[in-house]
Amino acid sequence: MASGNSIQDILQKMMETVGDSKEKIFEIGEESRSEYSQLKADLxxxxxxxxxIIEKTERMEVHSRFARNRLAEVSKHFANYTDEEVRSAYEQANDYQVQLAVLRQEEKQLRERRxxxxxxxxxxKDTIDRAxxxxxxxxxxINYLTGDLKQVTEMVADAVEMQKFGLKIIEAQEEERKRLSREIHDGPAQMMANVMLRSELVERVYNEHGVQEALKEIQDLREMVKESLSEVRRIIYDLRPMALDDLGLVPTLAKYLRNIEERTGMNVSFKNLGKEIRLPSEMEIxxxxxxxxxxxxxxxxxSPSEVVVKMELKPTKxxxxIKDDGRGFDPEVKKEGSFGxxxxxxxxxxxxxxxxIDSKPGRGTxxxxxxxxxxKK
Incomplete structure (x- = not known):
């Protein structure tokens, strides 16, 4: 009997210790969530x-460009303008340049802060997840100590499954890194190498063939830079579409699905059944x-002939x-290595x-x- 009481006392102390640890970890998580919410608001x-500041900078660039053009005109026909007009043109161009430099510095600081x-x-987020x-x-x-072995068994099975899922995520991340590395090497990196080579030719073409031929080389060079920039933007968009933060879910989805249709040739239609309201960032992503x-x-x-995507944003949910007319599958049958x-x-x-999930073999999904x-639900 004494032995039973001793075991019970030990278990009780273990439960108290574990419970206290759980409370402390929970407090850490709550404090982190509070700070996370404040930082989200700051962001x-x-x-x-x-x-x-980007809008201000763009407007200032327009003003500065006009002022520089004005100054160039005055400098070119110096004799046609008074000293006051010349001084005014110079001061205005210089003033816009100074303001533009200040705005760009402010934009840089804001971007760094962001x-x-x-x-x-x-x-x-990592701290919250770990907590x-x-x-x-x-x-x-706790469940184990209280004797709920069945539930523990189920949770262990889920944990093993989640471990496999975690390993699959790591593998997918590595594959994605390899894919990105290949895309950058074969795309933007190769293009930029070509840009470097072509840029070295411009001076030689100018010296040997004159201004017109050099301008053609520069135009070709500009097209190569534009293609490289377009490729970089596509890679960035695949990682996380910037439009999601700026425009919201519905316009970003519409653009993404159009790109998928153009890239794959698969017929994809998108229908928005509700209003284009903004949702919390984590919900939109x-x-x-x-x-x-x-x-x-x-x-x-x-292998569907058509995919239909419908989105409806209501006040409460x-x-x-996503519906396709492809080959379908049995949701009850779990495929080895399938974690989608x-x-x-x-x-x-x-x-x-x-x-x-509603799917049957041969009847789409x-x-x-x-x-x-x-x-609210």
Missing amino acids: TLVQNSVIN DNIERRLMKL EALVSQINVV ALFRFVQEAVQNAYKHA AIAI LMGMRERVNMLDGQLT LLMVQIPISG
Whole structure:
């Protein structure tokens, strides 16, 4: 009996220790979430400031260009202008240049501040994720100590599955890095190398063939730079479309699906059934990635003749539907090494959403995700 009491006391102390640790980790997570929310608000203000300063800079560049043209005109026909007009043209051009330099410096500082906040947000998000992971692990220990072995078994199975999923993510990240490396090497890097070679020819062409031939070389050079810039922007867009932050989910999806249709030749139609309202950033990126994953999976595995994407943003929830007429599959049959649906479910579960899968072999696939807004379903 004494032995039983001793074991019970030990278990009780273990439970108290584990419970205290859980509370402390939870407090760390909550503090990190609070700081994360404040930084998100700061980031929004800085992003708005960046947009405003870019608009000011663009207007100032126009004014500066006109002032320089005016100064060039005055300098060219110096005799036709008074000293006062010459001085005024010079001072105005110089003033605009100074203002433009100040604006560009301010824009640089704002961009640096924005980047710094984004880095801090990433670190905080990592802290929050680790705190949540630790709390989950502690819950496993608590359940084990209280004797709920069945639940522990299920959680261990899920943990093993999540471990496989995590390894798959790491593999996918490495593959993505290799793909990006190849794309950059074969695309922008190669183009920039060609630009360097062609730029060295300009002076030689000028000396040997004159201004006109040199101008042709410069025009060709400009086209190569434009192509390189376009390729870099495409790579950046694949990583994370900037338009998602600036324009919102619906316009970005429409543009992305048009690009997919042009690139793959697959017939893709997009219908927006609701209003083009803005959602929290994490919700917009989750919905975008969900549609992206679904459409790419259809293209890679289902060989459809048509994919239909529908989006409806309501005051209480966001709904996305992706339907294809491809070969379909049995959702109950789990394929070895297939983590696409698991990744979708995890992304939806993080936002307390609901994922519905309707598919049969030979009958196409319909995916529907519903994510609550403001905690309402």
